Amino acid sequence: KRDTFMEAYNGINENFTQVFFELADGHGELILENPNDPFAGGMTLHAQPKGKNILRLEAMSGGEKSLTALAFIIAIQGYRPAPFYVFDEVDQNLDGWNVERVAERVEKSAKVAQFIVISLRKPMLEQSDRIIGVTQLEGNTSITGVKSP
Amino acid sequence: KRDTFMEAYNGINENFTQVFFELADGHGELILENPNDPFAGGMTLHAQPKGKNILRLEAMSGGEKSLTALAFIIAIQGYRPAPFYVFDEVDQNLDGWNVERVAERVEKSAKVAQFIVISLRKPMLEQSDRIIGVTQLEGNTSITGVKSP
Amino acid sequence: MFIKEIEFVNFKSFGKRVKIPFYEGFTAISGPNGSGKSNIIDGILFALGLSGSKTMRAEKLTDLIFNDAKSKQPEFAQVTITFDNSDRKAPVEADEFEISRKIKQTKSGYYSYFYFNGKAVSLTEVHELLGKAGVTPEGYNVVMQGDISQITAKMSPTERRKIIDEIA
Amino acid sequence: MFIKEIEFVNFKSFGKRVKIPFYEGFTAISGPNGSGKSNIIDGILFALGLSGSKTMRAEKLTDLIFNDAKSKQPEFAQVTITFDNSDRKAPVEADEFEISRKIKQTKSGYYSYFYFNGKAVSLTEVHELLGKAGVTPEGYNVVMQGDISQITAKMSPTERRKIIDEIA
Ligand SMILES: Nc1ncnc2c1ncn2[C@@H]1O[C@H](COP(=O)(O)OP(=O)(O)OP(=O)(O)O)[C@@H](O)[C@H]1O
Ligand SMILES: Nc1ncnc2c1ncn2[C@@H]1O[C@H](COP(=O)(O)OP(=O)(O)OP(=O)(O)O)[C@@H](O)[C@H]1O
Ligand SMILES: [Mg+2]
Ligand SMILES: [Mg+2]
Numbered sequence: 118k119r120d121t122f123m124e125a126y127n128g129i130n131e132n133f134t135q136v137f138f139e140l141a142d143g144h145g146e147l148i149l150e151n152p153n154d155p156f157a158g159g160m161t162l163h164a165q166p167k168g169k170n171i172l173r174l175e176a177m178s179g180g181e182k183s184l185t186a187l188a189f190i191i192a193i194q195g196y197r198p199a200p201f202y203v204f205d206e207v208d209q210n211l212d213g214w215n216v217e218r219v220a221e222r223v224e225k226s227a228k229v230a231q232f233i234v235i236s237l238r239k240p241m242l243e244q245s246d247r248i249i250g251v252t253q254l255e256g257n258t259s260i261t262g263v264k265s266p
Numbered sequence: 267k268r269d270t271f272m273e274a275y276n277g278i279n280e281n282f283t284q285v286f287f288e289l290a291d292g293h294g295e296l297i298l299e300n301p302n303d304p305f306a307g308g309m310t311l312h313a314q315p316k317g318k319n320i321l322r323l324e325a326m327s328g329g330e331k332s333l334t335a336l337a338f339i340i341a342i343q344g345y346r347p348a349p350f351y352v353f354d355e356v357d358q359n360l361d362g363w364n365v366e367r368v369a370e371r372v373e374k375s376a377k378v379a380q381f382i383v384i385s386l387r388k389p390m391l392e393q394s395d396r397i398i399g400v401t402q403l404e405g406n407t408s409i410t411g412v413k414s415p
Numbered sequence: 416m417f418i419k420e421i422e423f424v425n426f427k428s429f430g431k432r433v434k435i436p437f438y439e440g441f442t443a444i445s446g447p448n449g450s451g452k453s454n455i456i457d458g459i460l461f462a463l464g465l466s467g468s469k470t471m472r473a474e475k476l477t478d479l480i481f482n483d484a485k486s487k488q489p490e491f492a493q494v495t496i497t498f499d500n501s502d503r504k505a506p507v508e509a510d511e512f513e514i515s516r517k518i519k520q521t522k523s524g525y526y527s528y529f530y531f532n533g534k535a536v537s538l539t540e541v542h543e544l545l546g547k548a549g550v551t552p553e554g555y556n557v558v559m560q561g562d563i564s565q566i567t568a569k570m571s572p573t574e575r576r577k578i579i580d581e582i583a
Numbered sequence: 584m585f586i587k588e589i590e591f592v593n594f595k596s597f598g599k600r601v602k603i604p605f606y607e608g609f610t611a612i613s614g615p616n617g618s619g620k621s622n623i624i625d626g627i628l629f630a631l632g633l634s635g636s637k638t639m640r641a642e643k644l645t646d647l648i649f650n651d652a653k654s655k656q657p658e659f660a661q662v663t664i665t666f667d668n669s670d671r672k673a674p675v676e677a678d679e680f681e682i683s684r685k686i687k688q689t690k691s692g693y694y695s696y697f698y699f700n701g702k703a704v705s706l707t708e709v710h711e712l713l714g715k716a717g718v719t720p721e722g723y724n725v726v727m728q729g730d731i732s733q734i735t736a737k738m739s740p741t742e743r744r745k746i747i748d749e750i751a
Binding site: 166169170171175177178180184210214215 | 614615616617620621640641642646650651652653728729
């Protein structure tokens, strides 16, 4: 039990470091509170954006929290992929530059799994393979079509 | 006491209807649970975007909730203005068209009170009188300058 | 395995029968505020039994049935998801399969049925099938609107560690 | 009355002495994620005593003192707001006045001081002065990041009605 846990933890931690570097140019790590007996403690996420000291999750800015959470989700996907991912405006806290970086990273992950991403931000829509348009009339939702960005 | 309450309530309710119409083309109203004895009950916000039926606040979309909250804050400002207002990314849930409408409404309100608005969205920045740029280097925040949009 | 099509019938703001095609790779969904984008995700969670009614912005399941306060409210709502399974990721011997859920309003309350290729099944059977394909009931693969900056910040260290437990 | 300038000294990510000019009308603030935009608002809340430490993303007030884990942490942090009062909206006989707050770390804890034009005053005096100018301690005129879609949805009907009570 401890071995299978440690195998998953090491795999996801390696991915997290890799993805956080790609998204935020920084150093990220998953830290076990009790490495000898992982089930006796919890796990925290350490993230250090470029040029800063290690941040407590609570002290991060809205954008930094979103990037850290996305890096964690994508790190899990790398170790144990689900067939599909659905993201609802995960880019709402991000500045234009970070939206682009996340969009590129999603495009990369979308080679091995289906990604359905709701977004209002141009850099995200432009990076997608296709855009499904949604509208409503008199309270009735319908699809306006499927177009290439 | 009831009279001063009702005077404030009527004034703010009138403003809310007006601003919600400007922001969302819809009909908005503040409803007292107990109009005869307002202090015995609470108050709900009814908002009916164009073409839809009256929405419960919880059933609204992220953007609709933001517009309703902004209309309420601006309605209060119209009745009892504070000297300054500070908004931190209030446009993060809004589509491009609604960002523009809120920006125009803020510009209008900014004739009688100071508005300081943090935003990552172009339509909001373009509508402002000036933009203060912020950056950080080695974890140190500094101002890059003040420019006209 | 991927979602190939979703059909909504009287589900939230889908007042008619609406079919939406989906594809492999990276598909974006966009549209004005309040147009029904998040309702599509609520439909996925509903059909696959991935969450309770609290995350679908409904107080009770029957709030999910289309209601425009003009015409008589329909008696039922249904969401059907067609999966492409040509890679056999799900333990089903077919290139495609359907998972569907229907809720029906009655005088005394409501009924909720799950279907697999048209045959009534239980929520547990749906979870078992999806679990083998890598879709866990907690659904870490679905991020609801507004949750992204809360996911890591709001969880306790133990809750975070438990995510790894489940994956291991 | 409006905010004319804010000076930050060792407050959160302002490691040096930084002065930011402000103006009447509509001023936008923009910059990359994590650059320190929300920290400006935290500085306003801090200096005017408009909130407890919980909304400044700090566990304790001393978390607000600049700390880059490289050099020795300064002993104090201070934020000073200069108001233009030429319209005499605040009951002060001057075209300008300053409200400032300083926290100082000591071995046994910390001290927190409020100043009005350089003279030490209490939090209650600051609230009284601001209240007369239309700035209430609950601060409906300040919307923190992420709060906008919660403000009306998360409040109870009684809390919403209480807002009108205060204004009346
Ligand atoms: N049972 C129902 N019947 C009819 N309409 C409903 C029902 N439940 C929810 N709605 C409508 O769905 C709309 C919200 O849709 P949704 O949350 O999907 O919007 P969205 O496209 O995600 O918008 P945003 O960009 O603001 O997030 C609301 O306006 C609400 O009126
Ligand atoms: N006491 C402190 N000393 C040094 N840096 C701090 C301190 N407290 C917070 N910070 C830093 O401030 C940064 C967050 O700044 P802030 O929340 O203002 O960013 P922001 O510009 O609002 O970003 P976003 O656009 O993502 O919301 C964090 O990276 C954190 O490291
Ligand atoms: Mg939505
Ligand atoms: Mg911020």
